[in-house]
Amino acid sequence: MAKTIGQKTSDRDLVAAMARGDADALRALSARYARMLGALAYRFVQDESDAEEIAADALWQAWREARSFDPSRSSVSAWLVMLGRSRAIDRFRAARSRRPPENPQPQPAPVADALADLEAAERAKIVKTAVGELEAKERELLELAYFSDLSQAEIADKVGVPLGTVKTRMRTALIKLRDSLRRLR
């Protein structure tokens, strides 16, 4: 029997309901992740409208591919981030090939969302604390590795360290972040 969609419904149950064609489950998942997916996309495309489109595309793709989601392979959040990040990189590359680089637009202040954002805000606080525990050079490399389309050689050039050091620091930073999150959660 289908469960009622509510704030306590797990992400996995939402995706399972989406696989059965329950549009309310998509709405609930969107309430949880749309703003965060938009913010993630914004890091790449630096355009609010494009970022919203990417977030909607990622959620729409999740809706269409909900049946193929395998909870034993990844969490729902990791799956959504993977979809959103891939689309953001595609859009970023397409935009880069079409037009010269522009100055980034100033970011408008975030607007407070409803209850759905509370849990996310708490989670973001924990992650930011964990990120804050990284050394500055590790944090910089981790963010460049994950939030940019730069090759490792370009990253090495940008931060002025050898390629091998870039790899070592990326690895160290991610291990530290994982360990910090284990401790903080």
Place this chain on the structure above:
Amino acid sequence: MTHDELKALLPLAALERLEPAEIEALREHLAGCPECDAELREFEHTLSLLALAVDGPATAERVTRKLEARLAAPAPVVVTAAPTPPSDREPARVVEPARRSGGKIGSRIAIAAAIILAIYGAAITSRMIDLRYAYDERGNKLAYLQNRFNALEQEAKQSEQKIDALSKVLSDRVRLEQVLDAPDLQVTRLAPLGPAPQAHALVATSKSSGYAVLRVTGLEPPPPGKTYELWWITKQKGPEPAGTFTPGTNQEFIEKVDAPPAGEHVMASAITLEPAGGVPKPTGVMYLKGSPDRE
């Protein structure tokens, strides 16, 4: 590659920063190692948390509106087969004898209607077949353009990689010259040890510019899953990592490395063979070693 070497690749795998050979080796390993598979998932989950903690413009409402619009839009109609003409589907009605009470007029109307339906049905069928062909043709054209686009994208990527490689060679050479011209140039010559009798290396450092550049000749590319690592052997802390490097098949290799740690007295430098990605303290075989030239 050993289990530990492959395990060391997991963070870079989650960041999608592995070399093709490493990806292949790891893929094979993950199929039979639940421990590494679970650890990779955990790194991926960690990164998704990092992604979801990013600040940015608030977009939830507008994203939801976009989704509502998509949910409200009618599903596209896909033509799967040409419809069967009505005359084929219900032949009995066309040839059915007129009812006794209708007489000849009724019978003629029925025949005329059947003919009109047959003609109309055939016309619709023909039009749908035309549309189907046009649809298929566009699909083929689109597939061709997509393939062409992919090929061009691939070519562009390869060209970018070549340019990157050439730019790196150039910038490394410029950097080496800058260090060699520095008034406080300090040179360390590394002599070959047993595993690489033909190899030679030189590390040029300049404290004022904060640069250190390594030049290596005659060192073979490392085996898969391994890398070379340069060390500053200091008086206070012992060996400190100065960077990993992977020479190609060229005779000469130049790479920027980390400058010696500030405030530390460097007694010697060495190059060892280590697991891919490098290690914080040396574990592998030493290939070259040398002390700084006297100032």
